Amino acid sequence: MLEELRKENQTLQLQRKYEEGSLQEEELSISQKEELLALYQKQIANLEITIKEQKETFARYKKQIQEKRKKQQS
């Protein structure tokens, strides 16, 4: 468990450096690239789920607002 966490932490640090620009793509080893790509894919999947959930929440609010508006008009 601790091993996995350590690895994850290292990959996050790598990502931070890469995004800051202090580390270029050419400087990364193949395994590092793979790890980073896997991390990005994981993050992208999470973000997509978040967006989906937010849209659902938005639709729910929309429905509620519609009801409230009808009430107000009546």
Added chain:
Amino acid sequence: MLREYAQTQEEYAALVAEYETLKKYYDYIRVRRSNGKLSEELCTRCKEGNVRGVFGYPTETGERAKAIGVTEEQMDRILSNYGTFENFVVLYRKGEVNREDIELAEYILKNVVDIDFSPLSSNYDALYCDIFLIPSSSRNINLYSSKKLKEAIQTLTPQERRVIEERYSLSTGEKLKIGYEGNGVAWRKTKTLGDISEELNVGRERIRQIEAKALRKLRHPSRKMTFQYYYEGMAGMYCIGEAEIAATEELIARLYAENLLLRNQDAFVAASSNISAEVLEGIEELRYLNEAILESRIPRREIDYQKEYAAQKAVIEEDEFDMADEIDMSQVEDEEPEVKTAGLEEARKRKEELEAQVHDLEAKLAEVRTLMRVYDEILGEKSKGEEQK
């Protein structure tokens, strides 16, 4: 000391150079640790340099006793009864020391560990013990973060915050010391209830009540989960797996194995080189893990609610409600195009796009919430007006 190990002048010079390098690392590590910042790289360097062997604990009985905060007689007794100080600690943790030495062990050894290694750890330790009513006789190791505890104190009312800060000398920065009080060992607070009542111009009893209330508030699960590194309690409320609990237990087991956790702050710093780099790494990881969990936490009730909503949503038909006059819906309604993340650069861009989108959606949700509140208020006033009529 180094001369004893060197046979020639060259060897001596080499040893001195090595000593200087190691001392530099050691000092650096000590400062970083006291600031709560310790990188993995430094832990490895410390481990590789075998710092504990050269700069570790004082070996002379007198020096050692002084560092720990006991008398030379007490240290002699420990050494004659148990051979080494380490044996004494191990046996105490197992509950196998003589009855008369138990109190001495309680006086010396910590049962509460601040994973941030703050300079005011002793004060926060005292506060933590009082919040969770941990007796000095408890042999279990409790982990907490003083940084998070400080943040939790900031959420109290100004009066409660002031009383807690004064009582545990958090604002003055004066370190609390351990001493014999009543029937056992306890932290010696520098300010009495009377001192604080004079400062705040309220009764002593009132100060006691405020303090008790503040401690009760800090004990509440919503606050304690932020600073208490105890996952069983958190797992009950949030979605935390068995793996995290196991990781914490493993770390605590390692801390037991390292067996040198001293109450005396200076001695703790001196002895902390006896805590291996693995444990320090474990502490770093635990901190990272805790932050990650707190950031991504989803209360169980929210999950139940989401399930309920998903079921309802299947029934509700899509309507043609147009909110264009209030909020621009065009971006929200668009379906996301599927983008394949072939390279790092594409993945990075995609992530940034999605993050921006999440940000926009959050802003829109905030607007909709405000709109709902406005409707609620209007409808509330309308119904009131009807009632009056």
